Amino acid sequence: MTNKEFTQQIDQLENLLFSFALRLTRNRQDAQDLMQETSLRAFRHREKFTMGTNFKSWVSTIMRNTYINRYRKMKSRKHVNQPIEDFSFALESRNAIPNKGEHDMRMNELKLMLNEIGELYSVPFLMFYRGYEYKEIANHLDIPIGTVKSRIFLARQRMKIAIGDRYQN
Incomplete structure (x- = not known):
């Protein structure tokens, strides 16, 4: 698939893919990020697409897998929604022994x-x-x-x- 053919195919599916991304992420900004990442991955691996097969399904699968991978990565990270000052106790060493x-x-x-x-x-x-x-x-x-x-x-x-x-x- 040439660059021009790929771009035309993605442009035709843009609205459909964005609605799918929005359904997955439930957030407009995250859906835009997912769209961008999906387009990049699809473009990078465009030589793996088999001509004559369903391009929409291929790109949708890339989007779903990208979303799942991102979800797993975010799930494993620890998020802190409090100011750093609340965690000053972590800087104190509990193993420090005050006297010899x-x-x-x-x-x-x-x-x-x-x-x-x-x-x-x-x-x-x-x-x-x-x-x-x-x-x-x-x-x-x-x-x-x-x-x-x-x-x-x-x-x-x-x-x-x-x-x-x-x-x-």
Whole structure:
């Protein structure tokens, strides 16, 4: 399909396509945007149109799919209709610890929990925490990589349980 033929076909269907876009979006501005985006996509992919088939259906399908994709994208985004000042609490760090003493107490508690799970699990866990890769840990401890992964996984599970028990008591 040539550019001229394409333009003629789109011009003939403009009113029909706009009413379809208006029915989908229920908003005049959004319908105009959808029309523009549909025309652009149809033009970009005009070589995929098979001559002798229904051009109106082809363009309508592009419009419907464009609308659905945009709807899904907008649905997944979070919209905020309040002034930014209302969200100043988000800028405050809840993880900030105001004094060193409280930090030291938490670290001591975590060290005790690590000691409770045993050296068999805590050593690979701490090495992984400090940035060592599984292969490096396996070489250092002279054990298989699968064993390293298993011990780190079990250490995480036991730490979660220990931390959970701490907050339930």
